[in-house]
Amino acid sequence: MVAKGLDPVIIVGGGLAGLTAAVRLAEKRIKVKIISLCPTRRSHSACAQGGINAVFDTIHQGDSTYEHFLDTIYGGDYLANQSSVKQMCESAPEIINYMIQMGVAYNRKENGELDLRMFGGGKKNRTVYAGTTTGQQMLHCCDEQVQKWMEQGMIEKYESWEFVSLIKDDNRCNGVVVQNVDTLELKSFRSNAVILATGGAGYIYGKSTNSLINTGAAASSVYQQGVLFANGEFVQIHPTGIQGRDKIHLISEAARGEGGRIWTYKDNKPWYFLEEMYPEYGNLVPRDIAARAIYEVCVKQRLGVDGEKQVYLDLRDVDESILQNRLAGVANTCKNFYSIDPKKEPIKVFPAVHYFMGGLHVDNYHMTNIKGLFSIGECDYMYHGANRLGANSLLAAIYSGFKVAPHVLDYILGMESKDDKLWQRTEHDVITSTKEEYERIKHMNGNESPYKLHQEMGTLMSEYAFIERNNRDLQKADEKLQELQERWDNITINSSGNWGASSILFVRQLRHMMELARVVVISALHRNESRGAHYKPEFPYRDDDKWLKTTLAKWTPQGPKISYQEVDTSFITPGTRSYDTKGR
Ligand SMILES: Cc1cc2nc3c(=O)[nH]c(=O)nc-3n(C[C@H](O)[C@H](O)[C@H](O)COP(=O)(O)OP(=O)(O)OC[C@H]3O[C@@H](n4cnc5c(N)ncnc54)[C@H](O)[C@@H]3O)c2cc1C
Numbered sequence: 001m002v003a004k005g006l007d008p009v010i011i012v013g014g015g016l017a018g019l020t021a022a023v024r025l026a027e028k029r030i031k032v033k034i035i036s037l038c039p040t041r042r043s044h045s046a047c048a049q050g051g052i053n054a055v056f057d058t059i060h061q062g063d064s065t066y067e068h069f070l071d072t073i074y075g076g077d078y079l080a081n082q083s084s085v086k087q088m089c090e091s092a093p094e095i096i097n098y099m100i101q102m103g104v105a106y107n108r109k110e111n112g113e114l115d116l117r118m119f120g121g122g123k124k125n126r127t128v129y130a131g132t133t134t135g136q137q138m139l140h141c142c143d144e145q146v147q148k149w150m151e152q153g154m155i156e157k158y159e160s161w162e163f164v165s166l167i168k169d170d171n172r173c174n175g176v177v178v179q180n181v182d183t184l185e186l187k188s189f190r191s192n193a194v195i196l197a198t199g200g201a202g203y204i205y206g207k208s209t210n211s212l213i214n215t216g217a218a219a220s221s222v223y224q225q226g227v228l229f230a231n232g233e234f235v236q237i238h239p240t241g242i243q244g245r246d247k248i249h250l251i252s253e254a255a256r257g258e259g260g261r262i263w264t265y266k267d268n269k270p271w272y273f274l275e276e277m278y279p280e281y282g283n284l285v286p287r288d289i290a291a292r293a294i295y296e297v298c299v300k301q302r303l304g305v306d307g308e309k310q311v312y313l314d315l316r317d318v319d320e321s322i323l324q325n326r327l328a329g330v331a332n333t334c335k336n337f338y339s340i341d342p343k344k345e346p347i348k349v350f351p352a353v354h355y356f357m358g359g360l361h362v363d364n365y366h367m368t369n370i371k372g373l374f375s376i377g378e379c380d381y382m383y384h385g386a387n388r389l390g391a392n393s394l395l396a397a398i399y400s401g402f403k404v405a406p407h408v409l410d411y412i413l414g415m416e417s418k419d420d421k422l423w424q425r426t427e428h429d430v431i432t433s434t435k436e437e438y439e440r441i442k443h444m445n446g447n448e449s450p451y452k453l454h455q456e457m458g459t460l461m462s463e464y465a466f467i468e469r470n471n472r473d474l475q476k477a478d479e480k481l482q483e484l485q486e487r488w489d490n491i492t493i494n495s496s497g498n499w500g501a502s503s504i505l506f507v508r509q510l511r512h513m514m515e516l517a518r519v520v521v522i523s524a525l526h527r528n529e530s531r532g533a534h535y536k537p538e539f540p541y542r543d544d545d546k547w548l549k550t551t552l553a554k555w556t557p558q559g560p561k562i563s564y565q566e567v568d569t570s571f572i573t574p575g576t577r578s579y580d581t582k583g584r
Pocket of ligand 1: 015045048250393
């Protein structure tokens, strides 16, 4: 029976998180509308090549879900909430079995058991993968389920629609306003429950491994409407990006999981510095550690290859069959974009912005501080603490999609019916202010280019809020961001033709990106310690007495106001995190 009298739940975002939540709600006979900026099958989840963590122990190494949990908490430098992470790790095998039932063809060994590969921050083979298209296969399988429910009238999709604003009264969600990116038509949808699953925000750094739609604009928009943003200072820098002209291509951690080695020259001889510094984990230390070591070698010791900011990722000793099969995506990227044959020459790489550990603050049921607004996937903050382990993100995206659905159901069934007049008033207010903002942007006639402002923002974020931060630079970065915000008012719009339409949308996204950039910078400025991806040489050690806490940023017209929340450490007492021989 379809639940009657309930408005469809709105899910903004059609990546793995959004689609799994949609399928789970449809299974519970709750109608859903999915809003997505891009066609759902092209969501960023499709880019994930490396794999997804889940304990199957088919290689008989004595692995356990508890060890997966320990590695995740340790890898996140004890900042992740332990009860939630434990449940996620325990659910991982069930998630893989569900995906297998939906048709995902994970790689298998000759005896038919799942094949597993190594990823950073673990000593056991725990990463399940589907050729070199793990994310794409999972996304497409979920999308097929969505299609099935669409045919039954349970799910409707709105692709090429951008989230503009939440409609709310006081502290309760009433619906959303969205805009068609081709026709610029505005629409509102009424709903007591909205799930935001809009992914990460790498584009605020300009060039990153993310796609250009990862602006974080939707998360920023609700942040400006009162939702708390948590742990903004924790931005993952992936150790191995190839610096292209417009974009950075990621070389998956799978390359090192399959035997790739990082080195540079020292005293005219190859120096495998990660293996020397961290003999237990070698090239598979977690990303924060590897990225910092590469930075230290290139920037501080000036030992980068050819004197540049780059080191070698060497796959020449990896079996040809592994390169052709298990690492085909890596080999293709090297050949198609850079004319490099990784069997013949090492790849030049440098760390690149990759993932936001921070995100919208949610409770254990994924509800934000606005009642009825939920957040899942990369745009929430819940599972990775100060540093995410590779292959844990697909898991968190799907797990949070699974987890949120029953709670959304409980929430909407427990709601008292709302007054129609309240909806009409709140909807009218948001539509009016959206139209006013749109008209204002359309007629902007100053002398600043929005694309140049974006470039400047990316450059300053990459300079001041990257691997190493210091308080003087962060202060300067915030001042410059405020200057950019002032210059935003003086933008010019070329409103002729379609480029004009996309410029209008970009200008609005840029304003949102600037707000989030300030969250990253101010959160980093306040945290006077080093933990996970946040490293301040002025405060080189972790300081649990003062900083074992989640950062919460609240929007104010003057800038983010920071407060803190306790971290759930109910299972493991935080101890020293070390990946050298003395490590765990
Ligand atoms: C190159 C690369 C490789 C990766 N490899 C791995 C890997 O091997 N293993 C792993 O675990 N993780 C990997 N990750 C990370 C992982 O892919 C992502 O964190 C995860 O897929 C995010 O899923 P999601 O559903 O939260 O968001 P996404 O898949 O990014 O989906 C976001 C959705 O939101 C929509 N959207 C965005 N903004 C708006 C808006 N304003 N209005 C309306 N809709 C909007 C988009 O259209 C899209 O449908 C990789 C990341 C990158 C960049």
